[in-house]
Amino acid sequence: MRFFVCFDNIRRAALLVAALLIIAVAVSVTCMTASAEGTPALSLVYGDKRYEYYEKYIEPTDFIVSEDFERRRLNKPIEEKMQLVDRLLASGSEVRDAMLYCFPMLSRVVDKARTEISCEPEDAEIRFDPEKKPMFKIKRSSPGYRLDEKRIYDDAYFALKRGLRRVALSVEVLPPKVTAEHLSAYTERRASFSTSYASSSSERKHNVALALSRINGTVLEAGETFSFNETVGRRTAENGFLSAKIISNGKYVEGVGGGVCQASTTVYNCALRAGLKITKVNRHSLVPSYVDPSFDAMVNAGWSDLCFVNNGDGPLFIKTKADSTRVTVEMYSSELPYKIDCRSVTLSMGERPADEEFIDTERKYTDGMASGEKVRVSGGAPAVKSEGYLIITYPDGRVEEKRIRNDDYASAAGSVAIAP
Secondary structure (H helix, E strand, C coil), rough: HHHHHHHHHHHHHHHHHHHHHHHHHHHHHHHHHHHCCCCCCEEECCEEEEEECCCCCCCCHHHHHHHHHHCCCCCCCCCHHHHHHHHHCCCCCHHHHHHHCCCCCCHHHHHHHHHHEEEEEEEEEEEECCCCCCEEEEECCCCCEEEEEHHHHHHHHHHHHHHCCCCCCEEEEEECCCCHHHHHHCCCEEEEEEEEEECCHHHHHHHHHHHHHHHHHCCCCCCEEEEEHHHHCCCCCCCCCCHHHHEEEEEEEEEEEECCHHHHHHHHHHHHCCEEEEECCCCCCCCCCCCCCCCCCCCCCCCCCCCCCCCCCEEEEEEEEECCCCCEEEEEECCCCCEEEEEEEEEEEEECCCCCCEEECCCCCCCCCCCCEEEEEEEEEEEEEEEEEEEEECCCCEEEEEEEEECCCCCCCCEEEEEE
């Protein structure tokens, strides 16, 4: 006996599912058809878009389906359906649930409207190409839209209760998080710094320019860290670098990538003036010739790197350029509310050691010179103690001075080659 009861329940459920499928097919076809079906029972309107719901008689397939149709008033006039909706509401049902109980395919029309109208907002985007004019191109943002479905069913209920056949869709406008106006504020030139390499060899100039070219076009998002070594890569012949003078163990010697420290120093000084947070910087063993003491940034592929953080609230853009005499780094972001300058203070300076002379037996530096003639290979450097300060000037005229470095540089003898 229990078996037959279960079977009968399964049969009823299967027939009910079949009935609902019939409703879905029939009414969805009705919803998609145009005015050929007659006057729509309800039109959902948004701008020039119309989504129409039609009532249509559906033939029940058997007694069980007919009973369900009767309970839900599916084939009854709208007025009679609305009476049932009111009773459901009085018993505690939500408006949406009560409406869909008597108008099940209304959801198809609402879903279609949601698919065509609802969309997520698109943020503005900025593209940075330092080699083009203009350097910045901003794609404008667009708002998003979201249907207020709860209100749609509420409005549909009140419209049908009053004999109305038109409902204006309630659509929420979703503003983008990032607008073009917001991004354009980050295209101000915040800082610029240049150094000269006019007297450098062609190999050294090549290395400085190559290193800066690897940095050109860098974009740092808010909170992101810049690493010179990671951005430029290893200073090797395979990576495009040539042999030139470097400082090693307090002496000027030949080494692949010589001159790259001038690139890092130029970047460092621009970053200071841009108000960025320096997280890693090291001095040279000798005072460099292209920048004041306490404002150099020595890098190597081993332990020494130049790192700083974009501590602003938006993107930072880096542009570099090199001509035959100078290299320049520029940084763009939102304008600083104050001005930053740098000041080097030399605390003490020793005597420059006497030059060291050597016979150039390989004629590496004295080719074509007469025997005994001399040529300077590298300049000497005195020992120096120095400090570096940031000078911050505020709009109200207030000036703040911050010491950021205290350095000791060693002395080094110059090198002079003698033709054999």
